[in-house]
Amino acid sequence: MGNCFGSRISSDSSSASPSTSGWRWRKKGAGGLSASSSRVSSSPSTTTVPPTPKRSEGEILQSANVKSFAFTELRTATRNFRPDSVLGEGGFGSVFKGWVDETTFAPARPGTGMVIAVKKLNQEGFQGHREWLAEVNYLGQLSHPNLVRLVGYCLEDEQRLLVYEFMPRGSLENHLFRRGSYFQPLSWNLRMKVALGAAKGLAFLHSDKAKVIYRDFKTSNVLLDSNYNAKLSDFGLAKDGPTGDKSHVSTRVMGTHGYAAPEYLATGHLTAKSDVYSFGVVLLEMLSGRRALDKNRPSGEHNLVEWARPYLTSKRRIFRILDARLGGQYSLAGAQKTAALALRCLSGDCRVRPGMDQVVAALEQLQDAKDAAGSGTEQGKVGGAGGFVRMRGVVGGSGRQQRPEPAARRHYPRASPLPE
Numbered sequence: 487m488g489n490c491f492g493s494r495i496s497s498d499s500s501s502a503s504p505s506t507s508g509w510r511w512r513k514k515g516a517g518g519l520s521a522s523s524s525r526v527s528s529s530p531s532t533t534t535v536p537p538t539p540k541r542s543e544g545e546i547l548q549s550a551n552v553k554s555f556a557f558t559e560l561r562t563a564t565r566n567f568r569p570d571s572v573l574g575e576g577g578f579g580s581v582f583k584g585w586v587d588e589t590t591f592a593p594a595r596p597g598t599g600m601v602i603a604v605k606k607l608n609q610e611g612f613q614g615h616r617e618w619l620a621e622v623n624y625l626g627q628l629s630h631p632n633l634v635r636l637v638g639y640c641l642e643d644e645q646r647l648l649v650y651e652f653m654p655r656g657s658l659e660n661h662l663f664r665r666g667s668y669f670q671p672l673s674w675n676l677r678m679k680v681a682l683g684a685a686k687g688l689a690f691l692h693s694d695k696a697k698v699i700y701r702d703f704k705t706s707n708v709l710l711d712s713n714y715n716a717k718l719s720d721f722g723l724a725k726d727g728p729t730g731d732k733s734h735v736s737t738r739v740m741g742t743h744g745y746a747a748p749e750y751l752a753t754g755h756l757t758a759k760s761d762v763y764s765f766g767v768v769l770l771e772m773l774s775g776r777r778a779l780d781k782n783r784p785s786g787e788h789n790l791v792e793w794a795r796p797y798l799t800s801k802r803r804i805f806r807i808l809d810a811r812l813g814g815q816y817s818l819a820g821a822q823k824t825a826a827l828a829l830r831c832l833s834g835d836c837r838v839r840p841g842m843d844q845v846v847a848a849l850e851q852l853q854d855a856k857d858a859a860g861s862g863t864e865q866g867k868v869g870g871a872g873g874f875v876r877m878r879g880v881v882g883g884s885g886r887q888q889r890p891e892p893a894a895r896r897h898y899p900r901a902s903p904l905p906e
């Protein structure tokens with residue numbers, strides 16, 4: 487396989503097949519916890535810090551630029567982890583809303599100070615300490631406008647918690663797939679804004695400043711602030727990219743069904759281009775309003791990528807996959823170009839996929855281009871004036887899932903290839 491990490495060219499093939507020995511479900515392997523010892527940021531003035539060898543837990547916790555909370559502080563901040571303050575639930579555990587003082591981070595009265603999201607490890611869950619540590623390792627070092635900010639952590643006896651900035655608009659998953667008055671369909675322009683923000687987050691991770699492969703890019707890990715700025719969360723599966731002249735890192739296959747690149751599933755060889763494939767899947771979910779995998783769809787439509795691929799190449803049939811709830815908010819040229827970009831990201835040959843920096847450039851161009859942008863209003867124009875699209879019947883309206891399925895069930899431990 488060719489080199490799929492950034493622009494480095496190498497033909498390294500020495501890495502072994504997917505590693506499986508002694509690994510537990512969705513845990514990172516040894517060697518996956520290395521990172522630089524000072525905070526890395528996207529600012530042009532920041533010095534590039536080369537990855538350092540594996541670091542111990544103590545070193546990771548000590549060098550993380552975040553607060554170490556006592557369990558009682560977080561219990562108070564979340565009002566004893568009140569069930570009605572649950573923001574969501576994932577494989578790691580539940581996420582609670584809480585309040586702390588902006589400067590001291592001491593627990594604050596609800597409605598005062600700074601809002602936080604507290605992720606509490608489910609003691610009976612499979613995802614555990616290593617994933618928690620990976621999160622502290624990466625988010626404790628990396629800083630970028632499109633990565634969620636880790637405020638702190640708690641490690642006390644059996645307790646493992648993570649404290650993040652609160653993202654008021656929740657996850658992209660909820661906006662795309664939840665039905666109900668709170669979640670109105672995202673407009674075309676907002677979808678494009680979110681796609682660009684998430685792409686910038688991935689591009690930063692892949693850049694020489696960070697050299698990290700995210701490995702779990704999906705709609706539930708893209709969080710939105712009040713202005714729909716996208717930020718990536720969840721670094722539990724992230725890995726350092728290959729170093730030296732290596733083309734990939736060998737790992738046990740982990741991630742979420744429907745998002746993993748075919749060559750990664752088949753070989754366990756992980757590259758930045760695996761993330762690009764996952765980005766293509768999410769872009770397709772945004773275009774279509776359909777989940778990557780949905781067994782409630784008619785047979786032949788369960789796997790979004792397989793079903794949509796033929797339509798993506800056809801200028802006339804592209805309407806077949808576009809989300810009916812978008813109405814006529816997009817221009818034909820914009821929709822076609824976005825579909826073409828998704829198709830390139832989803833290429834079976836990872837060498838043909840664009841790098842994330844190229845994806846960012848393409849999305850920026852799309853937003854700037856007059857013929858490609860949406861109508862500019864939140865709801866957009868319906869009815870085809872000025873090159874915008876007139877709706878053609880209802881597309882893909884049947885069998886949509888009403889609620890997201892619990893995230894935990896969508897993970898898979900993989901030691902050998904799975905059909906996507």
Ligand SMILES: Nc1ncnc2c1ncn2[C@@H]1O[C@H](COP(=O)(O)OP(=O)(O)OP(=O)(O)O)[C@@H](O)[C@H]1O
Pocket residue numbers: 573574575576577578579580581603605634650651652653654656657659660706707709719720742893894897
């Ligand atoms: N910082 C945050 N601010 C606001 N809501 C959040 C925040 N972090 C998580 N959430 C909410 O909690 C939900 C669960 O997040 P979590 O990352 O634990 O699980 P997930 O992404 O759904 O699944 P997985 O375990 O596969 O990552 C998210 O989908 C989101 O709605």
Ligand SMILES: [Mg+2]
Pocket residue numbers: 576706707719720
């Ligand atoms: Mg998540």
